[in-house]
Amino acid sequence: MNLRLRPEERAALNLRSLYEDCGYSFYRMSRFEEYDFYADKKDFLTSKSILTFTDINGKLMALRPDVTLSIIKHAKNSEDVQKFYYDEKVYRVPKNADSFREISQAGIESVGALTDENVREVIELALQSLEIVAGGRNFVLDVADAGTVSKLLEDNPNRNEILKCIAAKNIHGLKALNAPKKIIELLENPEDIEIVNSIQKHKDKIRIDYSAVSNLNYYNGIVFRGFIEGVPESILSGGQYDGLMNLMGKKNLRAIGFAVYLDLIRGEKNA
Amino acid sequence: MLNIALPKGRLGEKVYKLLASAGYEFPGILDNSRKLVFENENLKMRCFWVKPFDVPVYVERGTADIGVAGKDILLERNPDVYELLDLKAGFCRMAVAAKNDFYDDPEKILRVATEFPNIAKNYYAGLGREIDIIALRGSLELAPVLGLSDVIVDIVETGTTLRENNLSVINFIADLSARLIANKSAYKFKENEISNFVKVLAV
Helix, strand or coil: CCCCCCHHHHHHHHHHHHHHHCCCEECCCCCEEEHHHHHCCHHHCCCCCCEEEECCCCCEEEECCCCHHHHHHHCCCCCCCEEEEEEEEEEECCCCCCCCEEEEEEEEEEEECCCHHHHHHHHHHHHHHHHHHHCCCCEEEEEEEHHHHHHHCCCCCCHHHHHHHHHCCCHHHHHHCCCCHHHHHHHHCCCCCHHHHCCCCCHHHEEECHHHCCCCCCCCCEEEEEEECCCCCCCEEEEECHHHHHHCCCCCCEEEEEEEEHHHCCCCCCC | CEEEEEECCHHHHHHHHHHHHCCCCCCCCCCCCCCCEEEECCCCEEEEEECHHHHHHHHHCCCCCEEEEEHHHHHHHCCCCEEEEECCCCCEEEEEEEECCCCCCCCCCEEEEECCHHHHHHHHHHHCCCEEEEECCCCCCHHHHHCCCCEEEEEECCCHHHHHCCEEEEEEEEEECEEEEECHHHHHHCHHHHHHHHHHHHC
């Protein structure tokens, strides 16, 4: 058989074999979930728009907008570390688009009573995933600690405005908003993050960059965003989201994971 | 190669003169020709004029690595880019203006004429006020004068045009000026070029 794979198809297969080798088990999601499942978890959805339809029994159903939520629902309420990976299509309205799109996503989630070692493994896999999708091009993983930012902005009336400025590296905006000095320091001169210090492979691709902090309602610890040269937006995004575990009745457990946006892979090299 | 999107018009020319005085020159760029793209081989830089409103699009999608855009346009389009510098040029304000004798009837839906529908929507959503957006492309002052709208949300520089039409500012929304923006991905891979550029414009 002489099958010529498209670059994103080849990348998806390579990612799957990487995750499989590291002990992650494949999670196959059903195409539909009940709409109610998402209604109270909107903080944990990247896109607030959900494609819905009424099933023959009258139930309002949703065409999956996300995989992570279903994996967390599926995971056992146990301290055992459970590791999943997926390769699915999700249905979302991308930013600035005016209709739903089918988006290819591959990724992993690691849940349970996670140790630092488990967290480190996920960051290492993010780096290796970037290497695969970069296909020889340069890549960078921005890492930050959303927990630190969260603490600094507790009770701050300008929290949302400040977060926007952080994501935009907008120092003049932060000063105008009287943001805590520490926030500006974190952007201009970030301190080391302990957990990434001990990563060996692709260490030179890690940047401590607090503009990776975006949604504090979703992420509560390490957050990261991956970029590859020639692709104008981040192709990988993830972090630690213990809040969702809590919300879904899995108390005092941790969760961390990331998604790779396979549609952004292009064959040609951008000059 | 560093790609730079400059806004056509006075602001873009002003920023270009700043660049030129720091040694970033693109011969012929200020001549009135139909040429759109200017390259400086030695600097490994390419400069192009685009409509001011489109600068964030070029930068967000990575066609330009950096660009110069007014804060009004950034607030309206809300692009996912880095905003690296306030260039402290083209100062003005986004404001709500109405006829001098305007009375705001809270029981009525407020009719708002503007070139910036998102800014207007966000502003009034924050106040919890229901509005009817009338999207126009210029000559905003005409709308309240002729009764097309109750108020306008627009850029105010000196306020002269408002005064001449018996209008006045009733609410302030935001301070505006030109900003240097950068594509997030380009920033990672062209870090040196971009930070040199920032240094030049920061003085």
